[in-house]
Amino acid sequence: TMTPTVSGLKRSLRCSASALWSAGDDDDFSLNGPTACTMIWFGRLQDATASTLLAKYDNTTGSVALEYLWTLDDSDKMRVRFYSKNLVGTYIGRSYNTALTADQNTWKCYTCTYDGGTASSGVKLWRDTVQIDDTDQVGGVYTGPNNTTAVMGGYCRTVDGSVVNPCKGDVALVMFIKGEVWTSAQIARVCLLLNNVAATGVGQA
Numbered sequence: 136t137m138t139p140t141v142s143g144l145k146r147s148l149r150c151s152a153s154a155l156w157s158a159g160d161d162d163d164f165s166l167n168g169p170t171a172c173t174m175i176w177f178g179r180l181q182d183a184t185a186s187t188l189l190a191k192y193d194n195t196t197g198s199v200a201l202e203y204l205w206t207l208d209d210s211d212k213m214r215v216r217f218y219s220k221n222l223v224g225t226y227i228g229r230s231y232n233t234a235l236t237a238d239q240n241t242w243k244c245y246t247c248t249y250d251g252g253t254a255s256s257g258v259k260l261w262r263d264t265v266q267i268d269d270t271d272q273v274g275g276v277y278t279g280p281n282n283t284t285a286v287m288g289g290y291c292r293t294v295d296g297s298v299v300n301p302c303k304g305d306v307a308l309v310m311f312i313k314g315e316v317w318t319s320a321q322i323a324r325v326c327l328l329l330n331n332v333a334a335t336g337v338g339q340a
Contacts, residue, residue: 147178147307150289155301157288164191164287165202166217166280169314170251174205175322177244177329180304183211183235187300188245189309191283192291194223200283204291205247206300211236213260215247216272218281225275229258229268238262242307242333244326248316253277263330264323287311307333 150156158164166172176188184207191202201218208214214230243263250257260268289302308329 147305150302150304150306152298152301152303155288155290155298156306157286157290159286160191160284161287162282163313164311165282166249166251166313167282170249170280171314171316172249172251173310173312173315173317173322174247175244175308175310175312175325176205176246176306177242177308177333178302178304178306179242179333180207180239180302182303183207183239184303185209185300186303187289187291188302189247189287189289189311190291191285191287192218193283193285194294195292195296196294200281200285202281202283202285206291207235210234213245213262213267214272215249215258215260216274217249217258217277219275219277219279221281221283222275225277226272227253227255227258227274227277228272229255229260230270230272231260231262231267232270233267235262239304242330244329246317246322246326248322250316251280253279261319261322261326263326264319266319 211234216226216228246261255271
């Protein structure tokens with residue numbers, strides 16, 4: 136669990152193209168060994184367009200390291216992909232074919248679960264307490280998750296090493312729970328707690 140706070144959840148990081156957050160590389164953030172996981176992001180996006188929630192994704196030529204990419208795309212639609220073989224075109228995942236533009240400037244709890252398998256049906260997306268994924272993301276022949284040295288953070292890197300799709304907004308909490316696929320009841324409890332905290336006011340670190 137990572138939380139960029141000073142006092143509980145009373146502080147958040149304001150992220151942008153010039154203010155990136157990352158946690159370095161660690162096997163605790165990779166899907167080696169236990170390959171299932173639950174990822175939770177709690178924050179307030181200022182701009183949902185092409186905004187990365189959580190990623191270990193470096194597509195720099197000569198040092199490609201691709202594990203997962205959880206983002207809102209150019210149309211403000213959420214998707215997550217888990218990569219295999221360090222190939223951009225080899226992945227499984229799920230997406231939500233509805234723009235989340237209305238979530239901008241509102242505290243939201245997003246959750247992604249992955250059962251560690253090789254089918255997109257094992258991936259789910261949640262918006263607060265509601266499961267929202269409705270479309271498979273499939274590319275190539277996915278044989279299992281990757282383990283690389285890419286940093287985990289709120290951005291990814293393109294072929295020339297440039298940062299792209301940075302998180303744009305306030306990030307109060309990020310959780311990566313390795314080896315567990317949380318149930319809807321577990322997700323609901325955490326999201327309700329976080330939204331109750333947000334209702335009391337969250338400042339900036």
